Amino acid sequence: MTETTKGTRLSELGRVAVTVTDQDRALDFYLGTLGFDKRADIPFGEGHRWIEVGPSGGGAGIALVLPQNCEDAGGSGSGPSTETGIILTSEDIDADHATLRKAGVDTDPEVMRWGAPVPPMFSFRDPDGNAIMVVSEE
Template sequence: MTETAKGGIRFSEVGRIVVTVTDQDRALDFYVGTLGFDKRADIPFGDGHRWIEVGPAGAPTGISLVLPREGGRQPGYETGIILTSEDIDADHAALRARGVDTDPEVRRWGAPVPPMFGFRDVDGNVLMVVGND
């Protein structure tokens, strides 16, 4: 579509997704230390706040780890984040070996649905992993 057809809106990508956490340092350790994500930003701002952003190496979309706002979403929810795995069985086994709270097994329903499993971060936020095989 042309810019005119879009009504002048110039969105180009989904840049980042927010995940609410109770402790940013603990969450950062999990996403970087346990999941192997890159730390893309850890910037203080405002009155004692931090903007933390992580993501898989080379992935265009990042995850921002933020503290909950008053009256806002609290940690421990289905994030809607779906990560793609090149080897879902190996990644499931590796996460379980690292003590990550994963679904007991990779679910397989058959084509065209890809194999998948869920896991919870240190705050109980649920992320999904889908096989690219």
């Protein structure tokens, strides 16, 4: 490594993966309930699928993957949730919280507000218990 070389050539966060037990059910949730776009649904190997979804505004996608070996999917929908570390941005946090609750999504009971400089936020869980945080863009 020369003195002018600065680490790797890694350039951006392209996608994150969440484990799901049923890719079709997860796809329906992310597309139908959250309004995400389907970016990929590609069969590969013996009966496997590579599925990516994401907000229509762009940015990193979410790959909906089946568990590998003895790995569990998310919180499996019945136990404790699994923190994914995924944080989405909302233009209207109160409206998005209300929309998700009305759709029957497992959300925090209310939007959390700690005051400046912390933005309002809440979390929700997908059908497999994968927890995703939503933060106001304000």
